[in-house]
Amino acid sequence: MKSHAEAAAEFIKDGERTDWHDETLWFVRAKRDLAAHGLPEWEQLRDWASEIKNHTLSNISQYLTAFEKNANANGITVHWAADAEEHNRIIHKLIKDNGIEKIVKSKSMLTEECHLNEYLNHHGIATIDTDLGERIVQLRQEPPSHIVLPAIHLKKQDVSDTFHEFLHTEKGNNDPQYLTEAARIHLRDHFVASELAITGVNFAIAETGGFVVCTNEGNADMGAHTAKIHVACMGFEKLIPKAEHLGVFLRLLTRSATGQPITTYSSHFHRPRPGQQMHIVIVDNGRTRQLGRPDFRNSLKCIRCAACFNTCPVYRRSGGHSYHTAVAGPIGSILNPNLDMKANADLPFASTLCGSCSNVCPVKIDIHEQLWKWRQVIVAEGYVGAGKKLSMQGMGFLFSHPNLYRFAGKMGRFFMRIAPFMVNNRLNPWYKQREMPAPPKESFGEWYIKNRKK
Amino acid sequence: MSSRENILKAALENQPAFVALPQINLESVINYENLAAQFDLILTRIGGTVEHFEDEASLLARMASHSPEEFVINTITADAEGLANINKMNSVQLEAVDVAYVRGALGVAENGAVWMDENAMVNRLLPFICQHLVVVLKVNEIVPTMHHAYQKIEVNKTGFGSFIAGPSKTADIEQSLVIGAHGPRSLTLLLQF
Numbered sequence: 001m002k003s004h005a006e007a008a009a010e011f012i013k014d015g016e017r018t019d020w021h022d023e024t025l026w027f028v029r030a031k032r033d034l035a036a037h038g039l040p041e042w043e044q045l046r047d048w049a050s051e052i053k054n055h056t057l058s059n060i061s062q063y064l065t066a067f068e069k070n071a072n073a074n075g076i077t078v079h080w081a082a083d084a085e086e087h088n089r090i091i092h093k094l095i096k097d098n099g100i101e102k103i104v105k106s107k108s109m110l111t112e113e114c115h116l117n118e119y120l121n122h123h124g125i126a127t128i129d130t131d132l133g134e135r136i137v138q139l140r141q142e143p144p145s146h147i148v149l150p151a152i153h154l155k156k157q158d159v160s161d162t163f164h165e166f167l168h169t170e171k172g173n174n175d176p177q178y179l180t181e182a183a184r185i186h187l188r189d190h191f192v193a194s195e196l197a198i199t200g201v202n203f204a205i206a207e208t209g210g211f212v213v214c215t216n217e218g219n220a221d222m223g224a225h226t227a228k229i230h231v232a233c234m235g236f237e238k239l240i241p242k243a244e245h246l247g248v249f250l251r252l253l254t255r256s257a258t259g260q261p262i263t264t265y266s267s268h269f270h271r272p273r274p275g276q277q278m279h280i281v282i283v284d285n286g287r288t289r290q291l292g293r294p295d296f297r298n299s300l301k302c303i304r305c306a307a308c309f310n311t312c313p314v315y316r317r318s319g320g321h322s323y324h325t326a327v328a329g330p331i332g333s334i335l336n337p338n339l340d341m342k343a344n345a346d347l348p349f350a351s352t353l354c355g356s357c358s359n360v361c362p363v364k365i366d367i368h369e370q371l372w373k374w375r376q377v378i379v380a381e382g383y384v385g386a387g388k389k390l391s392m393q394g395m396g397f398l399f400s401h402p403n404l405y406r407f408a409g410k411m412g413r414f415f416m417r418i419a420p421f422m423v424n425n426r427l428n429p430w431y432k433q434r435e436m437p438a439p440p441k442e443s444f445g446e447w448y449i450k451n452r453k454k
Numbered sequence: 455m456s457s458r459e460n461i462l463k464a465a466l467e468n469q470p471a472f473v474a475l476p477q478i479n480l481e482s483v484i485n486y487e488n489l490a491a492q493f494d495l496i497l498t499r500i501g502g503t504v505e506h507f508e509d510e511a512s513l514l515a516r517m518a519s520h521s522p523e524e525f526v527i528n529t530i531t532a533d534a535e536g537l538a539n540i541n542k543m544n545s546v547q548l549e550a551v552d553v554a555y556v557r558g559a560l561g562v563a564e565n566g567a568v569w570m571d572e573n574a575m576v577n578r579l580l581p582f583i584c585q586h587l588v589v590v591l592k593v594n595e596i597v598p599t600m601h602h603a604y605q606k607i608e609v610n611k612t613g614f615g616s617f618i619a620g621p622s623k624t625a626d627i628e629q630s631l632v633i634g635a636h637g638p639r640s641l642t643l644l645l646q647f
Binding site: 183 | 458466467471473474476546562578604613618625
């Protein structure tokens with residue numbers, strides 16, 4: 001597997017596409033600002049959301065029990081999965097036991113986290129992703145690159161080529177309206193025939209034993225209301241205490257995500273329709289471990305709006321695939337080291353620590369601080385490369401010896417002046433894609449001593 | 455031990471010290487001078503259309519004005535037998551519906567969403583699968599925000615309910631907004647004064 005830096009280096013080879021990716025996501029971020037500024041109580045809402053989530057996590061075992069009891073009373077079957085493997089096995093068993101052949105799935109980052117599609121494929125079962133963006137990347141056999149905008153890394157031309165190949169659309173017709181219409185016709189055939197529908201869960205309500213699924217396309221509803229079995233997959237952190245708290249979260253979710261005032265469909269499922277089966281799979285997969293880590297448990301407050309992706313200067317210029325995980329971006333860089341610290345040790349370093357992510361987070365997760373804390377844990381656990389370890393040790397030595405530091409600074413400025421090629425070369429990582437600054441005549445320290453008395 | 459017991463045990467052991475719930479004070483939440491005007495503005499902005507009706511007769515005339523070629527399902531004027539038939543329709547039959555009329559229970563001024571539960575939908579799939587959705591709403595049923603909405607609705611009164619805000623849409627292809635993704639290509643709101 002390529003590290004974030006290696007994969008990002010490949011992404012930015014196409015400079016024009018990098019700029020376009022950057023600008024597109026910044027445009028979404030700007031829409032978020034407009035929507036947020038439209039509500040005078042925005043900061044109050046963020047406080048409430050954060051406090052409701054803190055409360056819920058502090059009482060999560062009770063809320064889980066209450067949710068299960070109320071969901072059961074509603075006629076929903078509740079399953080518990082310790083990890084991704086168990087989650088996939090539960091769904092596989094439902095499919096086998098009911099002799100299901102036609103499966104549709106709306107967006108669920110949890111099923112991506114658990115690699116459900118691959119698991120089912122491996123057992124000879126095909127699932128059709130029905131969110132347009134997810135269907136596009138599914139046809140291309142790519143993972144989504146963004147949790148809200150799964151195909152944000154692709155251009156119209158790419159989609160047109162993909163649809164020409166799989167849906168036999170007109171070659172070279174790049175009109176989004178035309179392409180969406182083709183997908184509509186293609187997916188409607190799958191909806192009306194579907195036997196089992198898999199959805200995610202945006203919010204689960206402990207008090208009422210129901211759950212809410214939000215989409216703009218209506219694909220979750222088309223699947224769930226057609227199929228005779230509806231399976232909803234949720235990480236346990238999706239719980240909230242009461243339905244009235246949805247008022248806070250639904251106001252924040254899309255304004256933070258895309259700048260919309262609300263998703264087109266915010267559907268509240270409480271009981272299966274007559275003759276239908278409704279199942280919920282509650283997944284741990286490392287979440288109780290994260291709950292037990294005071295420095296990182298805040299990350300379980302995340303409502304998956306992706307505001308932190310859209311604002312992140314690193315995500316916007318490196319692309320979602322460079323994060324090599326289901327949830328990319330700043331929040332993914334906190335969640336994934338919990339899942340596998342060694343495999344994801346590079347991610348907390350894929351950040352400028354500028355704090356923009358924390359500023360836009362609707363539930364006030366201290367994202368950049370957690371990224372910084374993960375770096376310390378990862379270094380302490382020995383999961384950084386030898387190069388980084390050595391250079392950090394060198395820097396540590398240099399910074400703790402002032403005379404040596406001043407001497408090194410002087411030498412550096414001298415050589416940059418008389419022999420710039422010594423720093424302007426491929427061996428210097430700071431020279432990659434940028435010019436080195438012109439060396440100043442004196443250091444700040446020297447300037448200060450000279451001017452102190454004036 | 456089962457996964458259920460393991461998860462609950464680990465959750466109990468790892469959860470932090472108890473934190474109280476915040477008080478949601480609606481005094482600090484936005485309000486609008488003219489709820490209907492705000493609702494119109496937002497719903498239009500998100501791709502919906504709003505028509506105003508002052509009297510019942512003109513509303514009924516609007517609902518009866520469709521050409522015979524159109525497959526119209528009107529849950530508002532249907533009789534008991536008609537409703538039972540709509541309820542029994544499957545996805546293949548519903549897929550052919552051109553226009554569906556459904557009554558909304560409540561409108562939200564801040565975002566143009568309308569709440570309806572499955573009693574109003576008659577068939578859960580209907581408002582999602584029809585080509586064009588028409589929602590009838592009384593003007594005095596518009597509330598300022600989602601907080602106010604949740605004070606009025608009971609989410610688990612029926613087995614299913616949804617806030618619907620405008621027509622089905624997507625921006626998954628290069629962020630170009632396309633109306634009519636999988637669901638209705640249009641949403642018309644008939645506002646009854």
